[in-house]
Amino acid sequence: MVIGGGVNGVGVARDATMRGLRVALFERNDLAFGASGNSSGMIHGGARYLVDDPAVTETSCRDSGHIQSIAPHLLFRIPFLFPIERSSHSRVMLTLVDAFFQAYDEYQPLKRGKPHARLKADELHQLEPGLRGDLEGGVSFDEWGIDGARLCTANALDAKERGAKIYLGTTIEHIERREDGRVVAVCYRDLRNGRTGKIGTSAVVNATGAWAPITAALSGLPAHTARVRPGKGIHIAYDRRLTNYAIAARTIDGRQIFIEPWQNMTVVGTTDDDYYGNLDDVVANAEEVRYLVQGIARVFPAITAARPIYTWAGVRPTLHAYGKLEDKLSRDHQIIDHAKHGTRGMWSMIGGKLASYRLFAEEMTDVLGRYFGLPAECHTHRTHLPGGDEVIDPFALAERLAVDAVAARRLVYRHGSRARRIEERILEAPREASVVCPCEPVLEAEVRHAVVEEMARSVDDVSRRTRLGLGACGGMRCAARCGQIVAEERGLPPSVGRDLAMRFLVRQSRTRACALGPEQARQEALAIATMRSELGVDAVELDAQAESEPR
Amino acid sequence: MKRVLVIGAGFAGVAAAVAARAEGAEVRVVGTAVGASSSWPGACDDEPWDERERAAGLVGAALVMPDIDAEERALLEALGLHVPEGGSPLPLVAATSGRLRSTLAHDRALLDLGRCEGRVVLVPRASRASWDADTLVLALTEEAARRGLDVELAVCELPVLRYDDERRAHDADIAARHDEAARRDWLVERLRPGIERVGRDQAALLLGPWLGLVRERASELEERFGLPVGEALAATASTVGIRFEGARAALLAREGVALVEGKATRVLAGGRRLRVELAGADALEADAVVLATGGLAGGGIVYQPTEYAAGPEGAEASRSPFRLSLELAGSLVAVEGARRSVGSMFGPDLGALAWPRPAAPGALERVGVITRGTEVVPRVHAAGDVVAAEPRTVLRALRSGLAAGRGAARSVVEA
Numbered sequence: 001m002v003i004g005g006g007v008n009g010v011g012v013a014r015d016a017t018m019r020g021l022r023v024a025l026f027e028r029n030d031l032a033f034g035a036s037g038n039s040s041g042m043i044h045g046g047a048r049y050l051v052d053d054p055a056v057t058e059t060s061c062r063d064s065g066h067i068q069s070i071a072p073h074l075l076f077r078i079p080f081l082f083p084i085e086r087s088s089h090s091r092v093m094l095t096l097v098d099a100f101f102q103a104y105d106e107y108q109p110l111k112r113g114k115p116h117a118r119l120k121a122d123e124l125h126q127l128e129p130g131l132r133g134d135l136e137g138g139v140s141f142d143e144w145g146i147d148g149a150r151l152c153t154a155n156a157l158d159a160k161e162r163g164a165k166i167y168l169g170t171t172i173e174h175i176e177r178r179e180d181g182r183v184v185a186v187c188y189r190d191l192r193n194g195r196t197g198k199i200g201t202s203a204v205v206n207a208t209g210a211w212a213p214i215t216a217a218l219s220g221l222p223a224h225t226a227r228v229r230p231g232k233g234i235h236i237a238y239d240r241r242l243t244n245y246a247i248a249a250r251t252i253d254g255r256q257i258f259i260e261p262w263q264n265m266t267v268v269g270t271t272d273d274d275y276y277g278n279l280d281d282v283v284a285n286a287e288e289v290r291y292l293v294q295g296i297a298r299v300f301p302a303i304t305a306a307r308p309i310y311t312w313a314g315v316r317p318t319l320h321a322y323g324k325l326e327d328k329l330s331r332d333h334q335i336i337d338h339a340k341h342g343t344r345g346m347w348s349m350i351g352g353k354l355a356s357y358r359l360f361a362e363e364m365t366d367v368l369g370r371y372f373g374l375p376a377e378c379h380t381h382r383t384h385l386p387g388g389d390e391v392i393d394p395f396a397l398a399e400r401l402a403v404d405a406v407a408a409r410r411l412v413y414r415h416g417s418r419a420r421r422i423e424e425r426i427l428e429a430p431r432e433a434s435v436v437c438p439c440e441p442v443l444e445a446e447v448r449h450a451v452v453e454e455m456a457r458s459v460d461d462v463s464r465r466t467r468l469g470l471g472a473c474g475g476m477r478c479a480a481r482c483g484q485i486v487a488e489e490r491g492l493p494p495s496v497g498r499d500l501a502m503r504f505l506v507r508q509s510r511t512r513a514c515a516l517g518p519e520q521a522r523q524e525a526l527a528i529a530t531m532r533s534e535l536g537v538d539a540v541e542l543d544a545q546a547e548s549e550p551r
Numbered sequence: 552m553k554r555v556l557v558i559g560a561g562f563a564g565v566a567a568a569v570a571a572r573a574e575g576a577e578v579r580v581v582g583t584a585v586g587a588s589s590s591w592p593g594a595c596d597d598e599p600w601d602e603r604e605r606a607a608g609l610v611g612a613a614l615v616m617p618d619i620d621a622e623e624r625a626l627l628e629a630l631g632l633h634v635p636e637g638g639s640p641l642p643l644v645a646a647t648s649g650r651l652r653s654t655l656a657h658d659r660a661l662l663d664l665g666r667c668e669g670r671v672v673l674v675p676r677a678s679r680a681s682w683d684a685d686t687l688v689l690a691l692t693e694e695a696a697r698r699g700l701d702v703e704l705a706v707c708e709l710p711v712l713r714y715d716d717e718r719r720a721h722d723a724d725i726a727a728r729h730d731e732a733a734r735r736d737w738l739v740e741r742l743r744p745g746i747e748r749v750g751r752d753q754a755a756l757l758l759g760p761w762l763g764l765v766r767e768r769a770s771e772l773e774e775r776f777g778l779p780v781g782e783a784l785a786a787t788a789s790t791v792g793i794r795f796e797g798a799r800a801a802l803l804a805r806e807g808v809a810l811v812e813g814k815a816t817r818v819l820a821g822g823r824r825l826r827v828e829l830a831g832a833d834a835l836e837a838d839a840v841v842l843a844t845g846g847l848a849g850g851g852i853v854y855q856p857t858e859y860a861a862g863p864e865g866a867e868a869s870r871s872p873f874r875l876s877l878e879l880a881g882s883l884v885a886v887e888g889a890r891r892s893v894g895s896m897f898g899p900d901l902g903a904l905a906w907p908r909p910a911a912p913g914a915l916e917r918v919g920v921i922t923r924g925t926e927v928v929p930r931v932h933a934a935g936d937v938v939a940a941e942p943r944t945v946l947r948a949l950r951s952g953l954a955a956g957r958g959a960a961r962s963v964v965e966a
Contacts, residue, residue, distance in 0.1 A: 513901050521847060532943075533646075
């Protein structure tokens with residue numbers, strides 16, 4: 001029994017299923033709802049941790065290399081620039097940074113990264129004309145970008161296709177133990193319809209990230225037995241790619257932040273603050289946005305005139321330590337065997353990174369293997385994730401389907417060779433080639449595929465899997481139609497589809513509000529007017545529903 | 552002769568011009584390109600329609616047309632709207648998002664489904680991102696049933712797009728093609744067999760916002776087919792707004808009001824006359840001014856946070872980040888709910904203010920200039936969305952426009 005649909009949970013579900021265990025996975029919200037879907041979108045080698053935690057850097061790089069070989073379609077290169085401002089000690093600093101990345105270069109081959117280069121100030125300006133400030137020089141280095149939500153979906157799909165049962169929108173209410181402390185069953189509740197049930201099990205993996213202490217407490221253990229240090233991180237998305245390179249910058253308090261070209265937009269991140277709020281509803285606030293923008297504006301001033309299109313926020317389940325600054329916390333991972341707390345057959349996965357999820361899942365499944373006396377070995381680093389087995393030519397696909405080349409390219413990025421399944425849908429029903437979300441773009445067939453094959457149940461879910469509605473218009477042109485399609489595929493009345501669309505639009509609007517600039521405020525007012533005239537929101541009702549049906 | 556200058560050429564500005572003219576003033580309207588009225592979806596309300604329906608639902612009242620003032624009615628009709636008789640049931644228009652909503656008055660091209668009772672409303676398929684006939688029919692069928700409206704909706708394979716580029720073209724481009732008689736002939740000829748299969752007495756036709764730009768072509772098609780034909784309401788970038796611009800030009804010409812293209816940058820109230828400076832053009836003089844520049848959505852109110860264009864260390868002083876789009880001494884812009892609190896040195900927390908909250912509209916909808924009656928400062932009156940704390944509806948804009956136009960014209964006499 002795996003609890004948690006983040007990257008660790010689906011990673012274990014996949015590995016354990018491949019090794020012959022019978023697996024059920026429960027997720028309270030949606031796949032990649034927490035930290036996995038709200039990360040910086042990189043499986044970086046963790047150069048940041050090289051000084052304090054070189055082992056984390058090595059495992060990150062090594063596993064990043066594995067992810068590349070099992071899901072090559074999901075990766076894209078993000079070259080970084082690390083400029084150094086001129087100061088009394090900047091020359092020494094540059095030499096140190098150069099030496100530091102020299103050390104990092106050792107790990108680069110593990111993830112097929114390119115070695116760093118030391119750059120003069122004018123070379124930096126040449127590479128990135130938007131770069132400002134009095135610079136001493138800098139270095140370049142190489143990282144990989146990934147869509148965390150797609151990575152989770154691919155793992156979950158693979159597990160499901162190999163026989164795992166996946167329950168989304170279903171929360172665990174109680175973990176039952178026998179008198180001797182052995183886990184025997186979990187009681188669950190479907191948050192959509194309130195239905196409850198109980199499933200017998202002999203092993204429970206708590207992979208609930210920041211929720212881990214809450215989950216551990218469900219078995220009657222004290223919450224501190226699965227303690228994390230929850231660190232909130234926010235990101236701001238800007239329309240289009242504003243830079244050629246990702247640029248590292250420093251905040252007013254000296255923290256390392258960045259601006260990166262990511263998929264078809266630009267991302268600024270990230271904060272790291274202890275978080276004590278509601279984990280099911282984490283949103284960025286204006287204060288955090290201003291803090292980041294101020295830091296980026298020092299090296300890339302054009303950011304203040306750029307157009308933010310939304311923000312996202314997640315909570316890292318960092319290893320617990322008292323008294324350390326957030327940035328200094330270890331990014332390592334750890335498996336807690338609750339046998340020492342009196343519960344046998346239950347483990348909590350704490351910490352970890354997107355880049356090393358596979359390794360973490362392997363370690364966890366090794367523990368399960370020993371527990372059940374299974375001889376099977378891990379194959380997750382040698383077996384392709386769904387869609388990773390074959391390269392599809394997007395141009396040929398575009399021609400076959402008579403769709404935009406961009407639409408085909410994006411489709412292939414998200415689904416790899418599984419794009420063929422969407423192609424089959426369209427060949428069967430040519431009308432499904434129509435575009436639902438023109439910003440991303442997303443075809444109708446992909447929306448239906450996400451509902452039928454990828455377990456999406458709401459507009460939010462479809463958006464997480466396809467990036468529908470995350471473009472410049474914020475879903476104004478597609479959410480309503482997507483809602484109707486989701487409702488239709490799920491056999492629900494259209495009014496439910498409209499509610500799903502409204503919930504998505506309101507949530508997106510909330511994530512935008514804290515980052516609004518002059519032009520965006522005007523557009524936001526137009527968006528509100530539009531929604532009022534066409535959909536007519538009853539904000540009161542919507543809030544009440546959100547409480548009874550968290551997503 | 553007293554001169555009134557109206558700044559802004561949306562619903563409020565036009566109404567103000569007409570009212571000031573009726574008071575015997577010489578009127579000029581200064582307008583820029585696009586405001587909220589130029590992109591209005593075509594349904595005209597006094598209160599937001601969802602609030603009206605909720606209130607009616609609470610007391611179990613039927614949705615009937617209230618009596619409206621003859622002056623307002625005449626103005627609405629002159630601007631190309633259909634206004635039902637007082638006491639008759641409210642029209643029900645279909646939004647492209649699948650919602651069926653009531654409205655007080657509407658652009659004549661929109662199909663009133665209330666008129667289609669007992670009929671089969673045909674919704675043709677068209678391969679366009681903004682038009683999904685299948686989901687539209689599903690959603691509208693449910694909505695009609697919920698309202699107890701006796702109409703049947705049916706998807707049909709009737710050709711409405713003629714050329715391949717129309718799969719991607721803007722709604723307005725397709726609408727413009729329907730201004731050509733030949734294209735309408737083509738449409739009538741192609742659709743007639745399909746319609747006759749259903750029966751002329753039993754059918755109605757719902758199309759996208761494609762029926763004419765110069766003026767609405769729905770009524771002409773209605774006559775030729777002999778059944779109700781009309782558009783669905785599209786809230787974003789609708790063609791209805793372009794038709795409004797045409798109707799506005801005709802109305803202002805008829806009233807003898809000059810429309811000056813330009814953007815007002817400053818209103819100076821120093822001398823005997825008010826002086827309105829324009830960007831890149833000569834200043835204009837007037838005895839009174841009506842400010843009808845629109846709200847935040849229309850561009851009359853500007854959001855300018857202090858950190859915007861600030862130095863590398865951030866903002867230096869706090870002030871309200873909302874202001875009028877032109878300079879007008881003595882005017883005060885208010886954000887409802889945050890009138891006094893400038894939350895930080897960066898201004899109010901938009902994250903907490905932007906979206907409408909339960910029981911209170913969001914700040915972005917209600918921010919505007921403070922008035923006494925319609926007056927902002929002596930001889931300057933405001934109307935429409937630029938006024939703080941008013942619902943952003945067409946009928947409200949029109950009403951306040953009429954009042955402000957009258958007020959401005961009379962203020963000259965009083966002075």
